[in-house]
Amino acid sequence: MELAVEMRNITKTYPENNLRANDGIDFSLRKGEILCLAGENGAGKTTLMKVLYGLESHEKGTIRIRGNQENISSPLVANRLGIGMVHQHFMLVEDFTVAQNVVMGIEPRKYGIAYDLKKAVSLVNEAIAHHHFSIEADMLVRNLTVGQKQQVEIIKMLYRDVDILILDEPTTVLTELEIEALFSSLKQLAKRGKSLILITHKLKEIIAISDRVVVMRQGKMLGTYETKDVNEQQISALMMGKSISLSIKHAKRTDESQPVIECKKITVLRQGQERPLLKDLNFTAYSGEILGFAGVSGNGLGVLEAVLGGFIPVFDGKILHDGNDITNIGTAQLRRQGLAYVPSDRLQIGSSLKASVQENIIVGESRSFRKNGFIDQRQVTKHTNDLLEKYSTKGTAQMPIGTMSGGNIQKVILAREIERYQDYIVFSEPTWGLDIASSQFVYEQMASLRDKGAAVILISSNLDEILTISDRIIVLYRGTRVASFVGDEARNLSKEEIGEYMLGIRKQGASHV
Amino acid sequence: MSEKRNPTSKNAFPTLKESIGSLLIVLIALSGVIILSFLLSKTPSKTLRYFFLGPLQNAYYFGNMLNGAIPLIFGGLGISLAMRSGNFNLGGEGQIYSGALATTLFALYLAPLGVVGAILALFIGAFVAGGLAGLSGYLRMKWDTSELITSFLISNAVVLVVNYLIAGPFMDPSTSLIATRKIPESFRLPVLLPPSSLSTALFFALVAVIIVHIYLYKTKSGYQLRMTGLNSRFAKYGGINTRKFIVLPMFLSGFLYGLGGGFAIYGTYFSSIKEFSAGMGWNGLAVALIAKNKPSMVIPAALFFSYIEAGARSAMLHSDVTFEIAAIVQSIVFFLISSEVLFTLFEKKRRYS
Numbered sequence: 001m002e003l004a005v006e007m008r009n010i011t012k013t014y015p016e017n018n019l020r021a022n023d024g025i026d027f028s029l030r031k032g033e034i035l036c037l038a039g040e041n042g043a044g045k046t047t048l049m050k051v052l053y054g055l056e057s058h059e060k061g062t063i064r065i066r067g068n069q070e071n072i073s074s075p076l077v078a079n080r081l082g083i084g085m086v087h088q089h090f091m092l093v094e095d096f097t098v099a100q101n102v103v104m105g106i107e108p109r110k111y112g113i114a115y116d117l118k119k120a121v122s123l124v125n126e127a128i129a130h131h132h133f134s135i136e137a138d139m140l141v142r143n144l145t146v147g148q149k150q151q152v153e154i155i156k157m158l159y160r161d162v163d164i165l166i167l168d169e170p171t172t173v174l175t176e177l178e179i180e181a182l183f184s185s186l187k188q189l190a191k192r193g194k195s196l197i198l199i200t201h202k203l204k205e206i207i208a209i210s211d212r213v214v215v216m217r218q219g220k221m222l223g224t225y226e227t228k229d230v231n232e233q234q235i236s237a238l239m240m241g242k243s244i245s246l247s248i249k250h251a252k253r254t255d256e257s258q259p260v261i262e263c264k265k266i267t268v269l270r271q272g273q274e275r276p277l278l279k280d281l282n283f284t285a286y287s288g289e290i291l292g293f294a295g296v297s298g299n300g301l302g303v304l305e306a307v308l309g310g311f312i313p314v315f316d317g318k319i320l321h322d323g324n325d326i327t328n329i330g331t332a333q334l335r336r337q338g339l340a341y342v343p344s345d346r347l348q349i350g351s352s353l354k355a356s357v358q359e360n361i362i363v364g365e366s367r368s369f370r371k372n373g374f375i376d377q378r379q380v381t382k383h384t385n386d387l388l389e390k391y392s393t394k395g396t397a398q399m400p401i402g403t404m405s406g407g408n409i410q411k412v413i414l415a416r417e418i419e420r421y422q423d424y425i426v427f428s429e430p431t432w433g434l435d436i437a438s439s440q441f442v443y444e445q446m447a448s449l450r451d452k453g454a455a456v457i458l459i460s461s462n463l464d465e466i467l468t469i470s471d472r473i474i475v476l477y478r479g480t481r482v483a484s485f486v487g488d489e490a491r492n493l494s495k496e497e498i499g500e501y502m503l504g505i506r507k508q509g510a511s512h513v
Numbered sequence: 514m515s516e517k518r519n520p521t522s523k524n525a526f527p528t529l530k531e532s533i534g535s536l537l538i539v540l541i542a543l544s545g546v547i548i549l550s551f552l553l554s555k556t557p558s559k560t561l562r563y564f565f566l567g568p569l570q571n572a573y574y575f576g577n578m579l580n581g582a583i584p585l586i587f588g589g590l591g592i593s594l595a596m597r598s599g600n601f602n603l604g605g606e607g608q609i610y611s612g613a614l615a616t617t618l619f620a621l622y623l624a625p626l627g628v629v630g631a632i633l634a635l636f637i638g639a640f641v642a643g644g645l646a647g648l649s650g651y652l653r654m655k656w657d658t659s660e661l662i663t664s665f666l667i668s669n670a671v672v673l674v675v676n677y678l679i680a681g682p683f684m685d686p687s688t689s690l691i692a693t694r695k696i697p698e699s700f701r702l703p704v705l706l707p708p709s710s711l712s713t714a715l716f717f718a719l720v721a722v723i724i725v726h727i728y729l730y731k732t733k734s735g736y737q738l739r740m741t742g743l744n745s746r747f748a749k750y751g752g753i754n755t756r757k758f759i760v761l762p763m764f765l766s767g768f769l770y771g772l773g774g775g776f777a778i779y780g781t782y783f784s785s786i787k788e789f790s791a792g793m794g795w796n797g798l799a800v801a802l803i804a805k806n807k808p809s810m811v812i813p814a815a816l817f818f819s820y821i822e823a824g825a826r827s828a829m830l831h832s833d834v835t836f837e838i839a840a841i842v843q844s845i846v847f848f849l850i851s852s853e854v855l856f857t858l859f860e861k862k863r864r865y866s
Contacts, residue, residue, distance in 0.1 A: 363753065374733070375731055
């Protein structure tokens, strides 16, 4: 069968963290097929596609397009070769019409120079009709739904005579109906001879649409399978891999456990999107317990983090802290009421890279500032040096924190947040990008907080982490709670089993606590 | 980078590496003077001698050069404060002008109160200017309008209004100038270096530098302001009320400009003359940019700017070039600095995108 794309032995290392995102990947795409590229977060799927689309360079390996070896140095070259990519985040001008967005860069001309808007509209309408999409060329992009915006992105590529189309997580933001519509359009395209690659980690969708599936894990290729020969469980097992075990003692909820944070039916909506980001989420975090939230990215973990951090308001529902209503009071107010929080984005939110270590330590702190509004310089230096020593962090108080390694930056953030915690603390992706030793350090800190009686909330898309240290687990799927596990149940849970809940294959009954 | 600072005052002065960009700009600007002199003057060596040595040759020129730096120090401080918080204040022209007029009018009105009246009038002027800049901050906080645009637009309108007030209702008919009446003798600051017009306003400018430095690096509010400017997401996450640090720094920025205008009246002009402060606002911006928003570096930067102006004035009097040579050199500086700022902005964007 004719091959549209053939990638051989692709290797790509990110110099920033020496991470081998692609390790000798062999990949092929047949003409006219729909192929799903599956894997967990950080498996290297997007990197591989960026290499193909000319957004990333690779150190080793060759790429053949329709049999010819090519050097794809930029998206422009990729476009010329008939390769198009639809990104997860749309790149559209909101104030332009569909037609203006589609023809951007290759506008039809009148008399050689003037922009022929009429012709653009008719050409784009033709393209829309040809591919049976449901939008019109003169609609303003601002007024479109998310699903329609995605259609614009696809039309934009088709208009450029692309016949190899890459879609990065195309269904994340869509409703069920929109997904169905998208899939039928994609099948149409395949029938007309276009070759499609879908980056996804949603098993149901892989089964529903693909001809073949490629599974990646931790930068390595695990294999290519005919979709009809595999089932969801097998793909899930491949994606998740074997567990590595770190030993952390678990705790049992006792009679002394108190509810610290209670979320009652919280719902979060986003403008212009029909599906809520979180829907009627109920949970209680108790003292002396690590409550883990598991889920695949795009299913509400990030939103939950932003809600607990006070960055986005809830549309409906209530959040209580020790019985006090703290719904939508904002970050500053939450901090004053005892929020301690290690954010997932430690470089943009958790720290200020150009500021010194001590300036990063004292934010929101009261001891370092005198009553008269001046900084207590001696206290600042002492406090910072004490913390650096206590958390065995290499560095000085005066150096800009951005010159530290990622692991040490995380230690500074941990030190700051653990020092200020009162009765609860939120950890989001606390070991992302850290090595085993640093991860172990983080887990020990979390366990010791739990033993001191803190209500620890862990939000993580890393399954090993969730299973290793959580005393109780809640699984989120598409913004709702689909399963929860307590005590022995949580301890004996297998990765495959929880993976099925995360990927929406299984769901617990409503009666489950 | 200039932002790599900490609350200790040990490095109030930048290291050589940090200031190399500014030094380079100064050198390029000065070589501009040399090239222009050779192009424009029939007697380039004479022109250059008066340009470079003129400002230093006697007490009159030297004093006036120092005096010219005073409003630039206030303006440079004002801009530095705003920039440290991540805000742009492009309304210096209107702020310094309106602050000066308000101070003049209230000084006339409060004459009977003596020193108290003088201080009161000075602060009223500063509050007026601070209010104008603060308004842009408030608009950004409320509706996310660009403070860069609004401060510029408001300032342009205010300049016209002040022009009208000076030429209309408040004009002193007894002089041939378009100006208000002169403030009482008792309000005028003593002259330091006669026959130049250098006054004790210089000391107030130096005190302002120290106060702004202490505010930025020694107080909680200054710390929060800098954190907001460095990374507002981090500041918000850390519990800092980042909305406050849109309005406050803009207000303080205008306040300092207003003080600059007020001291120009008390020390040099004694009445609001039509368009007497034209250019001071923009030059304050350039001063802050050369100083990399470091309060302590505002002093040499302001002196440099004032030196170029004084040099051009001296060269114009004693040789065959026109005063525009100063404007050309200042625009070279402005151009180089903005390109450097744009360059770093561009770098930042590329790194985080």
